[in-house]
Amino acid sequence: MEATCKNYACSDPQYTNQSACEADSKMWNQNGDAPDSVCCSSGELKCEGCCDPCLNTTDPNYASMCVRETMEGASICGTIGGTCNYCLGSPGRDSEYSCTSRGTCSNATTDSEAECSTIGGTWTKAQWLENTTAAGAEACEAQNYCGYCTGCQTCEEDSCGTAGSCNITTHYDRGSCESQGGNWTLASWTSFPALSESECEALDYKMIKVQRYEDGDKLPAAPMTRMSCSTGPTLFLSLDACIDPAQLLQDVAAGKTAEEARNANTTYYTGVASVLLLSPIVTNHANASDRAKFTVTSEPCLVAVIDAKNKGEINFQGSEKTYAVLVNPTNYADADAITFSGGSAVILGGTSGGAINVDTTGKLAVFGVENSGPITCKKSQDILIANVTNKAGATITVENVTATLINIINEGSVLVKGGGKYKAYGIVNLGSITIEAGDIELELLCPASGSSGTVTLMEGVTGKVTYAQGCKGNMTVPSSGVIQEEVAAATTAAPNATTAATTAAPTATTAATTAAPTATTAATTAATTAAPTATTAATTAAPxxxxxxxxxxxxxxxxxxxxxxxxxxxxxxxxxxxxxxxxxxxxxxxxxxxxxxxxxxxxxxxxxxxxxxxxxxxxxxxxxxxxxxxxxxxxxxxxxxxxxxxxxxxxxxxxxxxxxxxxxxxxxxxVPVLLPGVSEATGLAMMPAALALLAMIAAV
Missing domain, CATH: 3.30.70 (Alpha-Beta Plaits)
Incomplete structure (x- = not known):
């Protein structure tokens, strides 16, 4: 962690900015402390382009957020078009050298060129060729498969058929084995086409590379500031350590600071630090043919990706043991997607203009995100979306799930499809909400200007809609099955959905007391009625x-x-x-x-x-x-x-x-929302503390 804010300078003084300096292969280094007197308009210290909390320079958290905000982690870049190659005559050879050194004999009893000549066979040398019809890495390597040679663990597929084992363990070839009266058992090759490469390697089998895709040149692009990429177009993150999230979540629930948590369990948090990935950038140049993709495989348990910037694809494959935490991401509008296809996940803060696709049976929590793109959720029966602003043009689509939404400002559209159970509290609807099927509890609040949104409940939808006076908007309800209830208007402003989770300060010691839903209302007790026109009952103070x-x-x-x-x-x-x-x-x-x-x-x-x-x-x-x-x-x-x-x-x-x-x-x-007793708020209350804890660990 930085002790103070730093100045930076190029090793060649003719350059005054980092890009020009590094473009000429010079070093951009720290060059003394920055002055402490320059502050932002908000009263925070200006430090190398970011606003840092004005703390005493001896404070252990001094400048940590500046370090985070200016940090640039691994960059995964798109590339120009690569080539798809294969070895004709010796499948499974994944380089030109290993391919052209092999071949086949017209006499199938040997795979040796010398022996082939000795026994009068004809040797055909393998060739390294390009498959021009395979577009991209995925199409190229789709033919690759996993296999295993029973009877010769080290054998490749092309040598497995001529290998074997002798019951006399001192003989390793068929001729000497049988000449000494032994029994020679031929090896056999078994293929496992359904196994992925990581699964294949975990079983100590061999991945047969029928074709190999060789990447083209990596193309640096914004939001990178460096002139070279770390890798591209793909990166697979597979962590050996399996860190259980239980201790972290317990410490968050107890309201511990990162320092308190680490001091109580140093070994555990050393492990947590090993599964944090800081500030990765996934980006694509306009000329990139092969798009950048960052994949977190199914092996990790706890994994946290902090301050990611995505203009490509980030995919959390996940498994039942996976608990993925995505902190303060920036998902740009031209991104391919952020995808969760397995395990449980939490998104804390950030902005998203691109697609977020959730297709997992695990738990999902989204907190404090400003969304201007499409979010799609399927399968999960435990979804919590809270303190989210859904901007104009943005969409949230949920299908056949169980979900709770708290403190949502909807300027775009929310679509519920295919049934499920849905609870939505403290919703400010300035856009459209369409519920095609399912059982609902919906509570609508009003902004100061009144509601201008539409709510459409299709025939077959059941449940209850509660709305503040003047907040009904344009509502269409089915002929039966939905109770409507009008209550006294809220006395406070609409919930602020873009605050705590996005940039929790490293000094935050927020316990669960600070993060309950911010939507407060005049307490109400209203009579319910199934009639399309609801009546307003007298109000009483809420507990x-x-x-x-x-x-x-x-x-x-x-x-x-x-x-x-x-x-x-x-x-x-x-x-x-x-x-x-x-x-x-x-x-x-x-x-x-x-x-x-x-x-x-x-x-x-x-x-x-x-x-x-x-x-x-x-x-x-x-x-x-x-x-x-x-x-x-x-x-x-x-x-x-x-x-x-x-x-x-x-x-x-x-x-x-x-x-x-x-x-x-x-x-x-x-303070409860209009429909009290929302137990999901307990989980909601933990999230800013979780963010603060992870942010502090990451800053160390």
């Missing part, structure tokens, strides 16, 4: 809500959660700990997913119970307040809470053996 979670250790999670009254026991324990009325507490018990866990962690998760809770504080309450509830839990301990849980389980005649409270993070206070 404040405290959200949090705790983790229990039990003998078996599934058995514990299935017990009738287990959740009520946790409610009773929380009520006694906080003095809140048990009737104001809701608890949801779940067994943490094993899908992303290693085998060891998976076994441990079988004895862990996640208890998410919400405590509603009645408006005007003076004896129990949100502050008193938060402080009561913060001042408690896992030991004290274990005692209260044991007491409540005993009173409910439920077993207590092996039950203890493992973690007790501080809860968060939030």
């Amino acid at each position: 404040t809500v405290v959200v949090g979670s705790l983790a229990l250790t039990v003998s078996d999670c599934a058995t514990f959660v299935a017990q009738s009254g287990a959740d009520s026991a946790i409610k009773a324990a929380l009520a006694e700990a906080t003095s809140a009325d048990v009737g104001t507490i809701s608890v949801q018990l779940t067994c943490p997913s094993r899908r992303l866990a290693s085998a060891v962690l998976s076994r441990r998760l079988g004895t862990s119970v996640a208890a998410a809770y919400e405590i509603a504080i009645p408006a005007g309450s003076s004896t129990v307040t949100a502050t008193s509830v938060v402080n009561a839990i913060k001042s408690s301990s896992t030991t004290a809470m274990t005692g209260l849980v044991t007491k409540a389980l005993t009173a409910a005649n439920l077993p207590t053996a092996g039950v203890s409270v493992a973690t007790l993070p501080a809860p968060a206070e939030k």
Whole structure:
């Protein structure tokens, strides 16, 4: 990490800018400290083209954001057209030299040119040729396949048929084996065409390169500032380390800073740092024939890509164990796409004008993104999209998924297709929302200028639409199945969807308390009606809500959660700990997913119970307040809470053996949106803290 802001200069003083300096093969180096007195209009220090928080120069976080913003990581560039080559006469040879040194004999008993001549055969030398009909690397190498020679592990396919093994282990050729009375077993070749190259190599098989694509010249292009590319047109990232995300997410939920987290678990965070990729650039020159593509393979568990700039394709292949975090990306309008085709993923902040395609059964969370391009989501049954601005001309399309949307400003279009379950809270609709099928809960807020958007619910859609006074806009609803409810208008501004997640300062110690949905409303209690014209009921003050979670250790999670009254026991324990009325507490018990866990962690998760809770504080309450509830839990301990849980389980005649409270993070206070009780807000609250944590780790 930089200690102060730096000046830079060329080793040849005739050059005053980096591009010209490096174009002449000179060095662009640090040249002393920049003055501390030059500040941006926002009051931040100007440092080498970026605005850095004005901190004391002795602060350990001084200039870290400037380092991030001016950093240029690996650059993957598109190339001019390459060539597709193959070896005629010796398939699988992937270079001209290895090809032309081989050949075939008219007598198939040998693959040696010398032996072929000795036995009177005719030797045909292999040729390295170009396939001019294959366009691009993918088409060229589509014929490649994986294989294995049983009986000769080191053999290539063309030599496998003449190889074998002797039952007399001191003889390695067929002639000497059989002359000594041994039995010679011919080797055999087996192909596995469905295996990818990485899967093939993992099994210690051989990838047969029937054809090889040789890349053309790499073409540097904006947003690069360097004059040469790191690689191109493709880069595959396959990490050996499998870092489980569980500890990181636990530390985020506990509101720890990066320093606190690292100090508590140095070994783990050294591993986390090894799976962070900083500031990669995927770019294509106008003359590039083969487009740039960066692929994160299915091997990694936790992987984080920070400050990526994409004008090509970024593809997270993923697997069930993958947890991909994409922090502050810039996905340009002329980009091919950012694609998630496996695993779980989180996008924190950034801007997107190009396509984002999600086609995975894993979890997806998108937070704080300004979108002006198309976002398409399929398959996942656990999607959270929050604090997102969908600009004019932009589209969000979801199909056959389960999704929750919170604090969305929609100036473009949102299209829901193919069924699914959808909850949308704090939506400012200035564009169009079309729901073709599914079950919905939709809450519309108004900007100061009133709603000008359209909402179309097709026949067959079911659920409920709640809208503030004057905020209905142009709404079309089916003849039955959808309840409409008008409530008093919100008293605060529309949610700001472009703030926290995009550039979280490295000094941020944000816990879950700061990131609950920003959409606040006048509290409402409205009568519901199925009639197309809703009536407005009298308003009452809404309760404040405290959200949090705790983790229990039990003998078996599934058995514990299935017990009738287990959740009520946790409610009773929380009520006694906080003095809140048990009737104001809701608890949801779940067994943490094993899908992303290693085998060891998976076994441990079988004895862990996640208890998410919400405590509603009645408006005007003076004896129990949100502050008193938060402080009561913060001042408690896992030991004290274990005692209260044991007491409540005993009173409910439920077993207590092996039950203890493992973690007790501080809860968060939030003001609920029009439809209170959104448990997804707990996950939303973690995200800015996660961003701050990752940003600080990356800055070290």
